[in-house]
Structures are given as structure tokens and as C-alpha cells.
Amino acid sequence: MSDHGADAAARKLPLRYSDDIQGDILAGFRKDHETVLMLRFPDDPEPVRKWLRRLIPQISTTRQVAAFNAEYSTARHTLAGTDPAGLSATWMNVSLTYPGLKFLMGTEPLPDQEPDGVQAFVQGAFARAEINGDQGDSAPEEWLFGRADQPVHAVLTIASDDQAKLEVRASELRVAAARAGLTVTFEQVGATLPGERRGHEHFGFKDGISQPGVRDFDRPDPRDPIHVDGKPGTRILPAGEFVLGHPKLTGDAPQLPEWTRNGSFQVVRRLAQDVPAWWAQAGAARRQLDKEGVELPPGTGTEWLAARAVGRWRSGASVAHNPNAEPPTKPGAPDDNLISYVEDGEGHTTPHFAHIRKTNPRDGIGGDFAPADVRRIIRRGIPYGQPFDPAAGQGHGPDADRGLVFIAYMSDLAFQFEFLQQAWINNRDFLQAETGTDPVIGVDSDVTLKLDTLPSGRKLHFAQFVRTEGTVYAFAPSLSTLRELAG
Template sequence: MRDSTEIQGDVIAGFKKDNVQLLFLKFDDATRARTWLRRLKPRIATTRQVAAFNTAFSAARRNSGGDDPRALTALWRSVSFTHAGIETLTGRDPFPRAAEQTTQLAFKQGPALRAGMLGDTGDNSPENWLFGDSNAQPVHAVLTIAADTVADLRAALSEERQEASVHKVVIVFEQDGGTLPGARAGKEHFGFKDGVSEPAVAGFDAPDPRRPEWKKGSPGTRIIPAGEFVVGEERATDRPYTMPEWARGGSFHVVRRLGQDVPGWWAQIGARLKELKEAKAVPPEATTEWLAARMVGRWRSGTPVAKCPHADMPSDPASANDNDISFADDLEGAVTPLFSHLRKTNPRDGLRFQESGHIVPEKGDLDGRRIMRRGIPYGLPFDPAGPAGHGPDAARGLVFVSYQSDLVAQFEFMQRDWVDAEDFPLRKPSVGRDPMIGRESEVSFNDRRIRFEQFVRTEGAVYAFTPSMSTLDRLADGRLEDDTPRIKVKVTPTGNHDIFAVSTFEARDVVDAGRAKLVLQDDGRLVAFDEMDDPRWASNNPPTPGARAVLQEDGDFVVYTPDNQPVWSTGTGGNPGAKLSVQSDGNVVIYTAADRPIWATNTMH
């Protein structure tokens, strides 16, 4: 899986860049959008490319004593499509029979129509969103650009904006993101280290020799079957789940813009601490840092409260990345509260069966709830003494990004049944919602009920699908399934073989009309043979093994290299509805929609 050239690079390997921009796109013209995608595809990063770079980067970092190797940089792109986007590109519903309570239906409806179930109500409701609202401009695609340097990101953005403009692809919204500066690097805006608990992936990450369920060199990081993130791979559970063949190698993509009120959240922590101290429900030496750590489940450095309940250990890198956490001896949340963000999003071994009281094993259903997060902050850090843009009213927050193979069983389950559920885990009185990212709720803390307001707001959301590289080719051809004929041929009463767009020749494909036989050879050249198999005409492109020839919707007939670079064409673009006719008189001709010849091999005989 590490060498996959089919899976896009951000899904499993992860771009892991300091500078990110997401472009939310709308297709004004389906034909031009397909051309845009065909041109974009060579710039899309694969798992093999990203994994190889990340390995080299990590090695260089170790060799430099922990500093980032400034000479080693990369620029990555990925692309995903909404249900409406796939429908626009292909002219068909990708999930025409989407059943209730399935990922297909969730994808088709999108997060705006499912907002109530996800807790996106009130100030979080779609009418307040910046993108993804079903009543606003539709989003058809999400293009992610990630770079090590600001200069590289700006150059790539300039290129992509130009490409979009040329092909009538409208940029509906642009979302920036970036690692916070200085000591805040690696943290979100509330000040806590982010991304510590990401899962490892079977077939991609090496297992620990002694604990094969853990990632090598990362105690406590469970290795999850790849099928929880990539469609078509082995999964952790046997929950009913069916996907069409075109979805294989892809992943469902959730993007949410979460605005954070930093001073409001910390002021609330201070107010609740005062209440708890007055009730003598916390130690007299407890600080806002102490209480905030219990809301999150980790200290600012990433050190888990379960391991260090009394104080942070910011100078210990091992503690900051510690995932070897057990809640089996803290089932009631005396050390790490049951409502803490850490336990609400990944309960680990801290759940028990109601009937037997036994610990719920992580292997199986709990592993099947994991998601692959790729979040990054946006906006400038809050600093009341700082310059413009650092104040309390400035836009700041987290671009939440996740990949999963099942929207309903993974992201939506986590959001609805864990994070936003007051009765998870089931206790009396109720545990309450996640006080870090959940809605307003009362939580149970040391036998006291305390209320937490909401200081994280949903400001936009999209469900998209990140296709495999092969499916990107299909989408660029306006199709999904391979059972659609690659070459659309109609035989006329006179014996001509008329070919219509979009038709794709691959090596050794033949259209035979008797006196004329059009072949794409192994060397990537198109050749017209006569009835004696003598060549009468050939395209003049250089040898290009693995090439394909496409009769496009604009009327051009183009030979592309395997990485989608054009090497030859008939130059007949600008003629939508044109057809390529392999004729019984020996000629091969391109006709306009009005049957006017505009190109020919001139091999009639």
C-alpha cells in the first residue's frame, strides 16, 4: 500500500505541510470541467510519492537533531468531488439507489441536509455557513494544495486559479490554513497539541514486533485495517457495506470549517474553575490549565492526563506523543473525565458492556469508528497585545478534514453518537457533550453539574469523495464504470464506423471498417491500415508506450502520455458534437456536428 499509485497521497500518507489552501469549486461547463480534470490529474500526488518524501523528510530531520530540513521541500495536490460534482462530470447519479442509513445517501444529501442530526443548529446551521449551504452556490469539487513554503503555495495557487478560469471552473470559496508560528507550532488555537492520536494503517505502517496491533516505534498507536479509510480494502468489521467498483481505492472526504472563540473558551474555563473551587470540588491548587487539560484529556504539550494527572510535562517529547493510554482502570472518569474530548472521540478501552460489565475490546467495532484526520488551523493566533488580526473578533479556527470509507459509521457516528451525545457513555446523571467542540451542555464533574457553552462554531461543511487515480481518468472521460464502452461506435448502413465522444483508445484497440482499420499501437502511435494490413497513415507523435487516444467532447482527437500530457492531436477542438468516422472507402475523417469534414487521413482508395 505504501507504493500505491492509485490512492491519492493525502488519504493515508498525509501531506503534513505547514501551508495549505483549499479551493471549493463549481463547474459552469461540464465539458470544460472534464478537460480541466484531465489537465489537473498529472499534478495530483499519489501515496507512493508522498510516502517516499515523508520517509526522506523524517530521516533528514533525525539526522539534523530534530530540525526541519529546509532544503527538502515538496508541493502536493489532491482533489475530491461532491455528489453534484460527479453527477455534473458524468451526467448520471453515482448512487441512483441510495438506501436509508447508508454512506451513499449521506454523500448524496450532504452535510447541509443532515445538519440537525450532526448538531449543526442555531448559530451552526447551514444558512450561516461560508460554503456548503444547499441554498448557496453548489460545491462540485475540493482542490487541496499543500506546500512547505509560502512561495511554492502562492505559485501553485496562481497556476490553479488560471486553469480554473480558462475552463469555466468557478472558485466558490478559498480556505487557507497554516501551522501556527513559534511555540504554537503543532497546536490548535486553544493551545493544545493536535493530531497526536491519529491511527496507523495496516499494509502501510510497520507493526511492532512485540505488539503487532501497535505501530512500530509508536506505543499505543493502533494499526487499523486499511478498509476503514480506503474503499475496497479489508475492514475492521463485517458491517453491511457495498460500493461500486469505481469507488475502489477512493475515500470519503469530510471538510468542516470550525471557528474558535479562544478568549471565550478560556474565560469559561476560569469561571467554571471558580464555581468548582467554591464547591470544594477540585483541589485548592487547581488552575485553569489543570481544568482545561481535563476538558481535553491532554495537557497543552499533548501529555495525557491519564499518565500525568497533576502537571504537564512539556519538556518530555515521549509524553507529548504518548498514545499508550488505558482507561480500563478509570471507567468512571475520575482521572480523565468521561466527557473529555480525548475520550469522546476515541474511547479506547474505557467502555464496558452494560450487561456483563466487561471491557469493550478496541479490535472490531471501535477500530471501525476511527477516522483519518488532516486538520490544520486557520487565522492568526489570539493575542490581545498583538497587531491587527490577533484580536478576539478576528476569524480563526480549525479546518477539520477527515478521510473514511463510511461516512455514516465513522464520521457521523462519532459526531452524533459520541461527541454530541449527552448520554455517551451511558451514565446517570448523563455525562454531557464534548466541552471542547460540542454544543452547549451540562457535564458531570466530580459529582457536580457544570454548564459549558459552545465556543466552536461550524462555519461551512462539505462531503466529497477522493477518487483513485484510475477513477480520475474515468471522470475526465465523463464516465464511472468500466462497463461503459470506451469506444462509442455506431455502424452506418454504408459500413462506416462512426465514433462519438467521449471515446478512448488504449493500446491495441481496433476499429475495423474493411478498407480502413484504425489502430492504437503499443508504441502509442495511431495507424490507419488498409484491407491488406498495409499502413496508409500514422500519427507523427514520438514513441509513447502506454499512451491513449481520446476523441474529446470538443471535437479534438488527442494522444496522451500515461501522465496525461498531449503529444499529438488533430487540432479540431472547438467542434462539440464532432464524430470520427472510420470509413468503408478507406478514409478516416472527422466531421462536425453538421457533417462538415474538418480533418482526414486522406487514405481513400
């Protein structure tokens, strides 16, 4: 591309060329291997500032990550969907918790703590656990990280296409942190699942389909500019929904200090998944319907009910468009994401309790996308642990550690993430009375299954088989803010 062409592209999509916003927020690392390091600072801030000064040149920017992702996508398209050999990169980003920011600033970083999102950040995830439904087996006292007695000051996210390169970079970062007196309080390794499971989470469903697009970063479809080019149904939202200091849908973002500009609030969670137990209860619920004589589509079994719980079949095809059977996979076809719930107001096709409807109701609230758009978050999760497959040997059995490293970015922790958890995912009265909680990630509850042939509905019980094992609220500052903190 000529200099003139590059300048024109930068004017059209300026955020794509940002050297100030960290790379995982808008561009996304999109790697097969990832390590998250939780760090605690020593008592003396000077070695920490020196550590941060040496760390900053290694931090990946939006410009770097977006350029690589575009090159990778082009090469993969040329190779008919095959990963391009030799084209790899290793990225790193850093975020700071409220105690970490306060430590480096030497003063109160957010003197006006009135906005709910600011209060959530200051108080931290441990104090807000009840809001997020973290109780019982998910109680914060049992967490592996993020407990009140185990402070976290910084979070490093390292990702790579190559596992060996990731291990080398993570080792270098651990050594540099130790030399500065920092302590690694927890380390989480994640990787995409192998073979045909790639891109899927441990329950077996394709993940990451419904991400928001970002104005001034994602290229709009020239024929349908509210959606991302080549991604039907991926709505483009203002950058201020995810990155501070930019316009929002409502235009009423709280006034935060200038140092927050081009930064993003981050949630990091470890979500353990009991795969055989979840599928066993889906099978039990399906058999219950048979015993009660509920008329269901012929030839359907547990997969049909599991797809209702998620809102998608394993391939990612939506039940909204494929209510009774999973369609054949079409290589190269865009994700099935152009979904409307207006004609399914009672939830007869995509139940109100379905995971994808609970986390993104789309136009299902008053026929308008706006109530859902303002609650969107950018998710950057990756599985950890081996797939459940007892025949594969050690590490693949029912008791092995497996789940999801959940990472998300947003401009307001309370208005976005905590609202999703409390008002939608774990709300039994979501959209209508006695809908039930999210049967995939929500707390125990009965859900109400309605069908055209079953308008009054049937109660099905879903216990919680996704357990929270740690949560941290952090802030991923801009590169310019990090330089000030290191100075």
C-alpha cells in the same frame, strides 16, 4: 535501496507504494501551509473533463507523499529535530461532491442509495446538519460554503512546506479552473501556528496525536504488531476503514460500484474558535469548584480544569498518565498515546466528557477497543488565522477570524463521522447518564465532573465556542477513476 529490497518492501506494505490512492488520505500531506479551493462547474461537461485531464498529472499519489515524508523524517532525525533546509514539496489532491460526480458521469453514480453512508453523501452536509449538531450559530443557513444555494462540485487541497510556492501553485490552479469555466466559490487558507505553537490548535493544545495506523501502509512494531512502529498506542486498523474496496474490521462493507475502489469519503469543515471566551469559561468553572469547596489537588488552577475538558495538557501529555500536573517535555519522546480507560471506568481521571475520550473511547466501552476502532477517522486538519495574542497587534485580537480547517477521510460518512458527532460528541448520556457533551467542540450542556474525592460529581456548564462555518461532503476518487471521469 536495491530493486530487490524495494520489491520486498512493497510486498510487505503494498499501500505505501500505491500510485492509485491520492496522497493525503493514508500518507498525509503534513505541510505548514495549505489552501482549499471550492469549485463550481459550468453547464458544459466537456471543458470540465478537459480541465480534469490536465489536472490529473499534478495530483499527488500515496507513493510520492509517503516517500517524501519518510525522507523528511529521516533528515529531521539526523538534524536532531530541526527542519531540513531545502527539502520541500508541494502537493495537490482533488475530491468531488455527489453533484460533481453525477455531472461528470452523466448518470446516477450510486444507483443503490440504501446504505446510510451513501445516503449521507448523496444528501450532502447541508441536509445532514442537524445530525452533526450544527444549529444556532452553526446553522447551515449561515455557512460560508456548503449552503444549498451555493453548490460545490470539486474541492482542491493544495499543501506546501513553502508559502510562496503554495501561492504560486494555487494561483496556477485558479487560472486553469477559470479558463475551463469553473468558478471558485470559496477559498480557505490555513497554516500551522508559529514558534512554540507549531503542532497546536488555537486553544493551545497539541493536536493530531491520536491517529489510527493503517494495515499494509504503516510499519508494525515487531515487538507489538498491533501498534505502529515507534508510535506506542497507535493501533493498526484494516485499510477498508478508510479506503473503499479493502478489508474492514467487520468484513461487512456494503457493495459499492467498482469506481469507488481506492477512493475515500471526505469531510471538509471550517470550525471557528473563540479562544478568549473558551478559556474564560474554563476559569469560571474552576472558580465555581473553589466556591463550592470541592477539594482539588493543591496548586492547580484553570489549566487543570482545561486539561480535564480536553483529556490532555497543552503539551499533549494525557491526564490519564499525569492527572495533577503537566510533566516536563522530553525532546524526541513518542506521543503520549498508549492510554487505557479500563481502570478509569467512572471517569475520575479522564472524564467521560473529555474531548479525547468522546472522540475515541478506546477500550472504555466494555473493555474492548473494537467499538471505538470501527468509528475511527483519519484527520488532516490545519489551523487558520493568527494566534490569539492582543499584544501582538492587528489580526491577533479576540474578534479576528481563527479556527481549524477540519479535513477527514473515512469509508462511511454516517457510520464514522456522523456517528461521532451525534452518538458521542453531542450525546449528553454518552457512556452513562448525564455525562454531558464534549466541552471543546460540542453543543452547550452541563458536564458532570467526578473525582476520587467527588464520586457523586459536580455540574459545570460549558457553552459552545467552536462554531461551524461551512461543511462539504466529498469523495476523493482513485487516480484510475479520475482518468475514466476525464475520458
